[in-house]
Amino acid sequence: MVRRNIFIRVILVTLVLLLMLTGCKSQEKDEVISSQEDVEEAIKRNVDEDTGLVHIGEMELKYAKSFSVDYYEGGYKIITEWNGRKTLLIPEGKEVPDLKADINVIQLPIESVGVFATTAAAELRPLGLLDKITLVTTEMDDWHIQEVKEGMEEGRITYVGRNSAPDYELIQSIKPDIVLITTGTGHGTDEVAAKFDELGIKWISRGSQRESDPRGRLEWIKLMGALFDKEEEAAEFFDVQLKKIEEIEQKIANLEGQREKFASFFLANDIYYVRNKGDYEVKMLELAGGEYILSDLNPDQDGNSKMNAEELYKSIEDADILFYNNRLGRGIQCIDDLKSSAEYFADIKAVREGRVWGYKPHYFQHADRVADMIEDLYTIFTTPHGQITETEYFFLME
Structure with missing residues (x-):
């Protein structure tokens, strides 16, 4: 429940009040008064200074840290x-x-x-x-x-x-x-x-x-x-979506063999924006079973790092799969576009093998379907190349 502290406090206050109202006849008056003062003091400690309101609980959050x-x-x-x-x-x-x-x-x-x-x-x-x-x-x-x-x-x-x-x-x-x-x-x-x-x-x-x-x-x-x-x-x-993600994690734990190495980036204004290791999208791809090839790229930071073509090439040359965000870097919509941005990209393993995935137009408007996106990515990582060309949120670039 979101109001996790409410019930405990209500029960405690109720018990004290019951003791005050139905206590044994032998109970001394000053003990009852003391109990009442304890309740008032407890309430006072929970009064918010800015509003004068009595605090009774907070929302339970498992992962969100920004509110x-x-x-x-x-x-x-x-x-x-x-x-x-x-x-x-x-x-x-x-x-x-x-x-x-x-x-x-x-x-x-x-x-x-x-x-x-x-x-x-x-x-x-x-x-x-x-x-x-x-x-x-x-x-x-x-x-x-x-x-x-x-x-x-x-x-x-x-x-x-x-x-x-x-x-x-x-x-x-x-x-x-x-x-x-x-x-x-x-x-x-x-x-x-x-x-x-x-x-x-x-x-x-x-x-x-x-x-x-x-x-x-x-x-x-x-x-x-x-x-x-x-x-x-x-x-x-949220709990239903989280359960789906946990089920995917369990599937990954049972997988045998080495994980596919991936990279995620896009091109804008002649600059390549490469996902930091600590970024949410890298985490999503890792939850789906992938291994980030740029594991040392700012593991404690979200967002992107800027690279030129040569720096990017050296970093992702051996990647098994590329995820190119064509919704942010719209100048590239196919593999030929990617190779045109830097001709030596043709030597990247994922490019040679035709394993470059793009994002469908509705991707960013389904922030409530994170579990489904991770399931899509799991399918991409675990399905032999050539058997699928698209999922609900991603497509294989030609």
């Missing part, structure tokens, strides 16, 4: 984002407490939401919340989530411009209860968030991209659960 949710008496919640920014969620019909700190306040229930990333829509999908979306920053032709596309066609969902330069007046006219944005990326969204504050537009920062474990990224669905009072549904969905 937390704390629960308080009366149904109040506080979300803490990756940068320490706090948002107090006010239950329907409840008053805003006397705040002693700069805390953002959002009134529940949330009936309309703006989405500044397709991955946010994917996190809303398993909870049946796509109908809450009223504005987006991705154009209709680029959507692969049918419900969003239909909403735009029917006029229920409005495109408001790029996420780094949206139409603020249009957003104000739509009046979303909250906007889900991604901050701290260096792509202009921090300035957007500041403008939202100036205009009084409520927002929550998504930080799933900061998680170095794909299971941590998947767990961000629990944040959506907290926003929409669907914690139990979110936890259940």
Whole structure:
């Protein structure tokens, strides 16, 4: 359960109260008073200094490290984002407490939401919340989530411009209860968030991209659960996906022989961006049974490292399989494109054998299907070359 500390505290307080009310007749009055004082002192220790609310528990998170949710008496919640920014969620019909700190306040229930990333829509999908979306920053032709596309066609969902330069007046006219944005990326969204504050537009920062474990990224669905009072549904969905991943891990443990060595990268503006060993995508590929050939490339960092063609070639020359992210580096869509970027890439083992895999267009809009993606990758690693040319999320480049 997400509120793991609640039940223990409730039981303890209840037992003390029962002792106070039904204690033995021989119990001295000062002992009862002492018990009452103990209860009051325990409650006082759990009072949040900034809100005056009594803390009763926190959300259980197994992998996500970039957010937390704390629960308080009366149904109040506080979300803490990756940068320490706090948002107090006010239950329907409840008053805003006397705040002693700069805390953002959002009134529940949330009936309309703006989405500044397709991955946010994917996190809303398993909870049946796509109908809450009223504005987006991705154009209709680029959507692969049918419900969003239909909403735009029917006029229920409005495109408001790029996420780094949206139409603020249009957003104000739509009046979303909250906007889900991604901050701290260096792509202009921090300035957007500041403008939202100036205009009084409520927002929550998504930080799933900061998680170095794909299971941590998947767990961000629990944040959506907290926003929409669907914690139990979110936890259940996450546990089902996690079980699928654990089943794949068990299959891998039973495999005999050496693991396939892989590399993952893309080309943009004449620079090759190569996944660091500590990146979430490398972890996903490893969970699927692969062995990263660049095992010494920043094992404690997520994201990418920049390389030139020669550096990359020397690093991946003996790779069994290449995963080229053609959704980020769109200039390469086939093996000939890859060889054209540097002719000596033709000597890479995976290129010679035709084992270069690309990403299908809907890949990034299925952040809620991490287990299925890992299963796809497991299939790629364990199926003899030549027997399959595509999976649900990947395709073999020609």
